[in-house]
Amino acid sequence: MTELIRTGTRSRFDSIVIDSPANRNALSLRLLTEALNAVRDSARGAGRGLVIEHAGPAFCSGVDLKERRALAREDQSHSRLLADLLRELWRYPKPVVVFVDGAVRGGGLGVLSCADLVVATTASTFAYSEARVGVAPALVMAVTLATASSRELMPHLLTGAAFDAATAESLGLVGRVVDTAERFDVDGVLGSFTHGAPAAQAVIKQLSRDWVTRDVSAVLHQMTVLSAELFAGDEAREGMTAFAEHRPPHWHDDRPMPSETNTP
Known part of the structure; x- marks a missing residue:
């Protein structure tokens, strides 16, 4: 069986390549399990850090909705695995670098928020798409709001609208924007x-996590339960069905707003 997460080494860093282009690198149970195992192995290994890249036109399209829709409403598998992956990346003791050249949606933005440096091309797009399928980006918010401004992020969280790499950089989600993938100086960055010094870097990362006002691990545990409850709800069922049927969900109305009129 072909692996969905390819592992290797690059410039003394452990390398992870998300390689499930058939579903735009969606977070299926298998992909999440492979990614989680790879991150855990890297944390225990001798590499100087972790670099995450992707194959195909999308870095990650979020949770695999086709797979999630086929499961029982009360199934928490996706939520638990995504929470475990974000927790492992959040407390990873060495530098984490992510290179993006394409679309990042939903849970993929959680991965970015756990990185120490994200480099993205101008062709990359980003969206907290969960609200459009009837759920909240609860797990992603647990790591994103630990370091980013909720006021600046709120319009993107509430609307699910896509935004570009320059906006992602201004929000602090991306550290560096380049014109094309050819401009990725991966080896130079790594x-x-x-x-x-490795031990000093581990202390720096631990201090940066300790100074966050919230206990991210505890929040992720709470958000796992909330995420599963949201996926079990009626809005999520309608949102995933609408997504599968390529139609707007029932709460979205494309009709123009009536014009205001002045009455005497």
Whole structure:
């Protein structure tokens, strides 16, 4: 069986390539399990850090809705695995670098929020798409709002609208924007992190997590339950059905708003 997560090494970093282009690198149970195992192995290994890249035109299209819709409403498998993956990335003791050249949706934005550096091309797009299928980005918010402004993020969280790499950079989700993937100086970027001493870097990362006002691990546990409850709800069922049927969900109305009129 072909692996959905390809692992290797690059410039003394452990390398993960998300390689499920047939479903736009959606977070299926198998992909989440493989990614979680790869991150855990890397954390225990001798590599200087972790670099995450992707195959195909999307970095991640969020949770695999086709697979999730086929499961029982009360099934928490996707929520638990995504929470475990974000928890492992959040407390990963070495530098984490992500390279993006394409679409990032839903849970993929959680992965970005756990990274120490995200480099994206101008062709990349981003969206907290959960609200459009009747759920909330609860798990993603647990890591994103630990370091980003809720006021600036709120319009994107509430609307699910896509935004570009420049906006992602202004929100702090992306650290560097380049014109094309050819401008990715992967080895140069990774090499710059090897100037720091590994033990010192581990302390720096631990301090940065300790200074966050919320206990992210505890929040992720709470959000796992909430995420599963939301996926079991009627709005999620309608949202996933509408997504599968390529139609707007019932709560979306494309009709123009009536014009205001002045009455005497």
